[in-house]
Amino acid sequence: MDFGRISRRHLLQGGAALTLGAAAGARPAFAADTTIGFIYVGSRDDYGYNQAHAQGAAALKKIPGLKVVEEEKVPETDAVEKTIESMINLDGATLLFPTSFGYYNPHMVKMANKYPKLRFEHCGGLWTDKDPKNAGSYFGYIDEAQYISGVVAGYTSKSGKLGFVAAKPIPQVLRNINAFTLGARLANPKATTQVIFTGDWSMPVKEAEATNSLIDQGVDVLTCHVDGPKTMVENAARRGAFVCGYHTNQSPLAPKAYLTGAEWNWEALYPKFVKMIAAGESIPNFFRGGLKEEIVKTSPYGEAVSAEARKHADDVKAKFLSAEGYTIFKGGLVDNKGKTAIPAGTDRGQKDPELEKMDYLVEGVIGATS
Amino acid sequence: MADGSIGLWTVPLAVLGGAIRVSTPFLFVSLGECITERSGRINLGLEGTLVMGAMSAYGISYLTGSPWLGVLAAGITGALLGALHAGICSLPRVNDVAVGIALMLFGTGLAFYLGKPLIEPTAPRLPAIDFGWWSDIPQVRAALRVNVLFLIGVALAPILYWAFRTTRWGLLIRTAGESSDAARAMGHSVLLIRLRATMVGGFLAGIGGSFLSLFYPGSWNEGLSSGQGITAVALVIFARWDPLLCLWASLAFGGAAALGPALQSVGVTSGYHLFNAAPYILTLAIMIITCSPKRTLTGAPAELSITR
Secondary structure (H helix, E strand, O other): OOOOOOHHHHHHHHHHHHHHHHHHHOOOOOOEEEEEEEEOOOOOOOOOHHHHHHHHHHHHHHOOOOOEEEEOOOOHHHHHHHHHHHHHOOOOEEEEEEEEEEHHHHHHHHHHOOOOEEEEEEEEOOOOOOOOEEEEEEEEOOOHHHHHHHHHHHHHHOOOOOEEEEEEOOOHHHHHHHHHEEEEHHHHOOOEEEEEEOOOOOHHHHHHHHOOOOOOOOOOOOEEEEEOOHHHHHHHOOOOOOEEEOOOOOOOHEEEEOEEEOOOOHHHHHHHHHHHHHHHOOOOEHHHHHHHHOOOOOOOOOOOHHHHHHHHHHHHHHHHOOOOOOOOOOOOOOEEEOOOOEOOOOOOOOOOHHHHOOOEEOOOOOOOOO | OOOOOOHHHHHHHHHHHHHHHHHHHHHHHHHHHHHHHHOOOOOOOOHHHHHHHHHHHHHHHHHOOOHHHHHHHHHHHHHHHHHOOOOOOOOOOOOHHHHHHHHHHHHHHHHHHHHHHOOOOOOOOOOOOOOOOOOOOOHHHHEEEEEEEHHHHHHHHHHHHHHHHOOOHHHHHHHHOOOHHHHHHHHEEEEEHHHHHHHHHHHHHHHHHHHHOOOOOOOOOOOOOHHHHHHHHHHHOOOOOOHHHHHHHHHHHHHHHHHHHHHHHHOOOOOOOHHOHHHHHHHHHOOOOOHHOOOOOOOOOOOOOOOO
8 A cells, every 4th residue: 555655744634635545545356465454342362252353353364465453452432543543544454343332333434434445344333324335334143142052051950040140231132141041941941040230341350249149049050241251151160050151162261161152253254254355245234144144153062061952952053054044032022021022923033123122131031121 | 948049148148258259359458558558658559559460470370380479479569569659759759649540550551461461371279268168058168268368368457457556667657657757857767668668568469469360250351450459549548547447348348349249149130230339339428427527537647648
């Protein structure tokens, strides 16, 4: 890219010169020396959300001709705009992956408007027609993998009491809790999931306390939805409980206690994106998928998983992978207050936008959203 | 009961367990800060010291395989950071509060930078002593798995209380804190006394950090402290610079931290944000009850920049 002639002072002046420079320098398709920028909200080796993205970035690094630049711990504020600017203007990035939810609006949308020839791919956002065409949002239906974890947990639990350490009662988290519980009830119709909300994405002491409290209540299989599952996994394993992982594979932390887990599969998706761009295809602005689309995956079964559990979980997985698919949130679903959450007869398939507004916990979950 | 659940008993048990598990970092940092503040200086940088201690303890434990060497390394790191604080504050017209804030940012930043490669590996942890052997209820046994550092901290509080009153060193620290002129008239270097007091304070805070990464929650990550160092510094004021009160206050804060999750686990689900805020509500309540417009804070060292 032709930024050699732009001095540091010009960079600081920003504005028009930058936009022109970027517009002149941007390439229509990916050439041999393409640079891709990844931005993470936390540390990229947190055994969690950020590590999953970093594994995707690592898969791109292996492709010859691609250069990957990364920045960690970028807050969801103006700071991400500065990071994007410097990745574009100093490193020459032409494809950007701001991976955290809060980067999307207004920060990434603003940058996408400013650099219309560059491509922005955001994880988790809801792209709408009003947003710039060079921006896109992708996300995975990880509740499919949580559903399978639930099946395995339902078979493994002796007490029938499962535990869920969650950060905040937002739709994505509630969807995971509900899918996990519905999966567990396939295996054991009497199974319950006790949920504890810690209040924030990374609260190690609260997560450890929540884990201990759940186990004190007789819970013997736990899973979580927090940024770094390491605390829950290690503390639960120390108390002799089983765990299902989240975000990435945590089995190295607790090989005996680890049953299976819901993982992101960004290392399959990101190279696919790059190939689509190189071939001149456009990535859909609103991109979603689950197990079938290889956006999420399940961890290999641990040694404690019985043959019966494996078989049932594999059957469910095969249904997700089949052409007609599988619906988790079927009609007639009742929430844990006894109200009808989904009226009988209306199945809510994965792509149903109603599911992205979920505000209830299903029957079998002990806990409340507020 | 047949299914191994203990029902509502979880709550008092979790608060007891929490008081034992969560309080240790509060205890060490507040006792350390108590020594430093009694000598007439405030070290707000202990949050940074705590995080540096946690990181260095985890790193040394991982590299050498001995968690106790990790604890020692955390203490030494803390003492060095304390020496840095005291060294800068020895210069004329330096504000100790401002230096403390700078060192807090420096400590956490440095720990995050050096700690990057330590997030993934698993280091050997400190052992626990099983005080629940008499009980056949697993929940009670789990709550009573006590770490030696906690016992050391509990023993340290009365020792410090006694030392401040009766030993030569305790009296010297207090003299430096109450009237630096008097200490100087006695022929002692106030700066040297404060240097040593700040180093000892840093040493203890570093050990408090090692508990976080080597025992509970028991691994290194960047959200590990989430402000516990700062809370502990505030605890000292709350405890009126009295080591014994520091002990009770730390236990109360530890128990209060366990309250939110424990109540949710027995089904009290409404208002969990309020229960999570219990430690802070407790502080505010006690501050309001004990404050008086007619007198200054009782027990405050006279040389402290905030009370002067």
